[in-house]
Amino acid sequence: MEGSPLVSTILFHVGPVAVSRPVVTTWAIMLVLTLGSTFAARRLKPYPSRLQIVVESVVLGILDQIHAVVLKDARPLLPLIGTLFIYLIVANLSGVLPGVEAPTARLETPAALALIVFFSVHYFGIRAQGVLGYLASFAKPKLIMLPLNLISEVTRIFSLMVRLFGNVMSGEFIIALVVALAGLFVPIPLMALEIVLGLVQAYVFTVLAVVFIGAAVAGAERR
Amino acid sequence: MDLQFASIIAAALTVSFGAFAPALAEGRSVAAALDAIARQPEAAGPISRTLFVGLAMIETTAIYCLVIALLLLFANPYTG
Numbered sequence: 001m002e003g004s005p006l007v008s009t010i011l012f013h014v015g016p017v018a019v020s021r022p023v024v025t026t027w028a029i030m031l032v033l034t035l036g037s038t039f040a041a042r043r044l045k046p047y048p049s050r051l052q053i054v055v056e057s058v059v060l061g062i063l064d065q066i067h068a069v070v071l072k073d074a075r076p077l078l079p080l081i082g083t084l085f086i087y088l089i090v091a092n093l094s095g096v097l098p099g100v101e102a103p104t105a106r107l108e109t110p111a112a113l114a115l116i117v118f119f120s121v122h123y124f125g126i127r128a129q130g131v132l133g134y135l136a137s138f139a140k141p142k143l144i145m146l147p148l149n150l151i152s153e154v155t156r157i158f159s160l161m162v163r164l165f166g167n168v169m170s171g172e173f174i175i176a177l178v179v180a181l182a183g184l185f186v187p188i189p190l191m192a193l194e195i196v197l198g199l200v201q202a203y204v205f206t207v208l209a210v211v212f213i214g215a216a217v218a219g220a221e222r223r
Numbered sequence: 224m225d226l227q228f229a230s231i232i233a234a235a236l237t238v239s240f241g242a243f244a245p246a247l248a249e250g251r252s253v254a255a256a257l258d259a260i261a262r263q264p265e266a267a268g269p270i271s272r273t274l275f276v277g278l279a280m281i282e283t284t285a286i287y288c289l290v291i292a293l294l295l296l297f298a299n300p301y302t303g
Contacts, residue, residue: 004293004297004298005293005297006293006298068272069272162287162290163279163282163286165290166286166287166289166290167286170289200275201279204276204279207276208276211276
């Protein structure tokens with residue numbers, strides 16, 4: 001079965017650990033983002049330069065969006081959510097570059113991101129309500145809801161993973177099919193659609209992460 | 224009917240039904256959101272944010288069907 005979208009190509013081995021192609025792409029994205037943000041935040045001034053204005057409006061825009069969902073102090077969430085959003089945008093759009101495959105088009109990267117969201121939901125929930133209060137919030141509004149709440153904790157994270165993977169992967173799959181069937185320049189409108197879809201999926205993943213964390217922080221009254 | 228042929232048919236059926244129902248549902252929700260925005264244009268921000276999240280939720284069912292079809296085609300445990 002060649003060309004299966006469910007397995008990723010192994011590039012090389014480090015000892016017993018196989019390093020696959022999405023991992024290498026993610027390293028490259030991490031490098032670009034780290035260098036880029038260090039460069040952008042190098043000389044911050046009260047009278048900002050042009051670059052600083054752009055960076056400030058991006059950060060404040062993300063902060064505003066988080067605040068609109070959580071309705072509380074959004075600053076503790078900003079590092080996690082902002083990184084997630086910017087990484088997802090770059091990762092989803094990296095598939096447009098020739099020769100690069102979006103790392104989110106393979107199952108491992110969305111799974112890792114969804115696991116990060118899963119653990120940070122519990123981290124922020126426990127930090128806001130304490131261990132006992134957070135555990136008790138699963139049994140609200142009635143004790144009979146306990147199994148349903150526990151199941152939904154897992155299934156919503158699972159659907160977060162499958163949604164990102166399925167959307168990005170299906171876009172790349174369709175482009176590959178059209179290239180194989182019709183020729184070189186035919187899939188350009190599909191690639192434009194893929195850009196929009198990548199941005200929307202990055203937004204949706206981030207907003208859902210904020211909604212989950214916000215529900216865990218606010219506890220029973222918003223669950 | 225051998226097993227590979229059956230799984231190809233099943234994959235096609237899965238994708239077709241999985242595209243059909245979410246398309247209807249997404250059409251209804253977008254129509255409702257447009258109606259709400261037309262009545263109350265100042266609430267467009269929260270409405271469209273909720274719309275995006277809801278559309279993503281609906282679309283998940285289509286993506287589930289797609290993943291099932293891909294499993295049938297590429298990682299079928301019975302055809303080997």
